Amino acid sequence: MNSDGPNRDELPKDEDAAPRDTHAAPGDPVAETDLLLARAVAGDRGALAEVRTRAAHDPALLEELAMWQADELRLARVARELDLSADRVELPRTRWFGGSDARAPRVFRAGLGWAVAATIALAWVAQAVVPRDTNRSASVAGISAGFESADDAFDAYLAKAREEGLVHGEVAPPTLLGSRELGNGQGFEVVIIRQVIERRIAPEMYRVAPMGETGRLRPVVIRPRTDLVQ
Amino acid sequence: MVEHPHNTGIDEPAVHALAESRLFSRAAAGDRTAIGEVWRANRRWIAAVLLAHAPRGADVDDLLQEVAATLVSKCHHIRDAASLRGWLRVVAINAARMAARGQAIERKSLRLAAAERRDAADAPAGAEPGGRDDARETLALLERLPALYAEPILLQSTQGLTQRQIADLLDVPETTIETRLARGRRMLRQLVSELEHARAEAPTRRSSAT
Numbered sequence: 400m401n402s403d404g405p406n407r408d409e410l411p412k413d414e415d416a417a418p419r420d421t422h423a424a425p426g427d428p429v430a431e432t433d434l435l436l437a438r439a440v441a442g443d444r445g446a447l448a449e450v451r452t453r454a455a456h457d458p459a460l461l462e463e464l465a466m467w468q469a470d471e472l473r474l475a476r477v478a479r480e481l482d483l484s485a486d487r488v489e490l491p492r493t494r495w496f497g498g499s500d501a502r503a504p505r506v507f508r509a510g511l512g513w514a515v516a517a518t519i520a521l522a523w524v525a526q527a528v529v530p531r532d533t534n535r536s537a538s539v540a541g542i543s544a545g546f547e548s549a550d551d552a553f554d555a556y557l558a559k560a561r562e563e564g565l566v567h568g569e570v571a572p573p574t575l576l577g578s579r580e581l582g583n584g585q586g587f588e589v590v591i592i593r594q595v596i597e598r599r600i601a602p603e604m605y606r607v608a609p610m611g612e613t614g615r616l617r618p619v620v621i622r623p624r625t626d627l628v629q
Numbered sequence: 630m631v632e633h634p635h636n637t638g639i640d641e642p643a644v645h646a647l648a649e650s651r652l653f654s655r656a657a658a659g660d661r662t663a664i665g666e667v668w669r670a671n672r673r674w675i676a677a678v679l680l681a682h683a684p685r686g687a688d689v690d691d692l693l694q695e696v697a698a699t700l701v702s703k704c705h706h707i708r709d710a711a712s713l714r715g716w717l718r719v720v721a722i723n724a725a726r727m728a729a730r731g732q733a734i735e736r737k738s739l740r741l742a743a744a745e746r747r748d749a750a751d752a753p754a755g756a757e758p759g760g761r762d763d764a765r766e767t768l769a770l771l772e773r774l775p776a777l778y779a780e781p782i783l784l785q786s787t788q789g790l791t792q793r794q795i796a797d798l799l800d801v802p803e804t805t806i807e808t809r810l811a812r813g814r815r816m817l818r819q820l821v822s823e824l825e826h827a828r829a830e831a832p833t834r835r836s837s838a839t
Contacts, residue, residue, distance in 0.1 A: 429812045437811040441785060441792075470817055471786060476764040477771070478787030481689070485676035488693040490668050490701055550662055 432460070440467045489558045557595070565597050653710035664704060668697060671714065674788045674798075675721050681780035682725035685772050695724040718798060770820045778813025781806050 435453075438446035454461040546552040560566040573591040580587050603622050610617040652670075655663035672693060679692045699720045707716055771779050784790045784798070792810070796803040 429808050430815070433811040433815045434807060437807070437814050440814070441810075466818060466821075467814060470814065470821055473763055473767040473821070474782070474786035477767050477783075480764045480768075481676050481680060481783075481787055482673050484689050485672045485693060488672060488690060488697055490665055490697050491694075548662065550665060554665060 432463075436464055436467050439464055440471045487558065487561055489554050553593075560595075560597065565599065566595055650710065653713045656704055657707045657710045657713060659705040664701060667704075667713065668700060671717055672697075674784060674790065675717055677783040677787050678718055678721045678780060679725050680768075680771065681783050682722050682776045684725070684729040687725065687728045692721070692724045692728060695727075696721050699724070714798060715800060766824065770817060770824065773820060774813060774816055778809050778816060781809045782813045782817065785810060 435446050435449055439450050450460055450464050454464075546555065557566060573593050576590040576592060578587050578589045603620055605618040606621055607616045608619045609615065610619075649670075652663050652666055656667045675696055676689055676693055679687075679689050679696070683689065683692060696717065700717065703720075704713070704716075707713055771783070774782070780799070781795050784795045785792070790798070792803050792806045796806045799806065
């Protein structure tokens with residue numbers, strides 16, 4: 400362990416057995432004021448009221464509370480980074496049950512999964528911006544390679560999209576639309592909406608406009624202007 | 630089809646606890662979809678535990694992947710689904726300790742890959758006062774706290790867990806968590822004060838040297 404800080408696994412004195420006093424340094428019995436401030440910064444209204452009452456006689460206590468709250472803000476920024484980091488790590492999709500290679504997720508991340516996820520993403524873009532030919536049936540050949548379920552493919556897409564910055568912010572929790580019992584003990588059918596917030600850049604877009612004498616709707620290409628005045 | 634109005638009067642925590650219990654049981658039985666859901670629901674606090682116990686220089690991403698791999702390969706051995714969360718914590722701590730033993734610890738701050746990647750793409754350093762640099766600085770300070778104190782602080786402040794929830798996870802009395810939080814926060818306050826003091830001193834030293 401490093402030399403300029405305490406050993407992280409080092410156990411200090413038994414804090415539970417120690418009495419609580421009001422003027423203590425770390426390692427000594429915990430200060431009663433610190434207990435109060437810790438509760439206050441965690442949002443305990445009773446503790447906040449107690450601090451306010453005591454501050455009438457000890458104004459420095461409010462200043463101390465402000466410092467602790469500033470530390471709490473620092474921790475909130477750590478939380479954002481930590482959550483971003485955690486959300487990028489998906490379960491390994493290879494060597495299920497009994498696999499001894501702990502680095503399996505890396506294999507997945509660098510392997511076929513990315514390509515398939517990218518294919519899915521590209522397919523989505525194509526379907527979103529180009530009007531669909533309803534007479535042509537969709538081909539899904541190859542899409543399922545490497546995935547054992549649609550959930551696996553979706554997870555892979557999310558992981559890849561986060562890496563590429565396509566998915567911004569939180570993916571909203573599923574919204575329950577409705578449910579019904581299937582009968583015969585088969586369980587329930589649950590209908591949910593899964594939402595993903597994406598940011599994409601498209602070279603061109605389409606709008607649908609009536610064309611010709613019949614007024615039939617046709618896609619019209621909208622290309623980005625290159626002479627925008629800033 | 631049953632419509633679900635916004636306010637159903639259902640005891641949501643109880644429903645959530647039941648659903649979680651069912652999910653854990655399915656995961657322990659080897660249901661892959663359930664294991665995936667367990668991972669997504671728990672990986673953030675696991676990251677906090679790793680951060681508290683990992684040595685300096687360890688990569689939280691790598692350690693998270695170790696835990697994920699263990700979850701996939703071993704969770705069907707768990708007999709009691711209710712103990713899954715505690716088991717995950719033990720796996721995380723073991724991964725952190727193995728990292729401490731198995732690698733030459735570099736003298737650098739614990740890095741979070743997400744922050745690094747955005748560093749490369751985003752605005753110049755210092756453009757976001759109180760933002761990413763501040764988070765890095767705080768990470769470096771947290772690394773100096775004993776894990777005993779860093780863990781409850783991280784679980785409370787970064788994951789929003791209550792003292793009761795932290796006590797359940799760590800399997801210690803709630804009063805112990807209360808004490809650790811107070812003492813840990815006091816330690817963190819002193820470290821921040823020292824850092825700010827050193828920062829205030831630095832320009833003075835530079836100007837006197839010239």
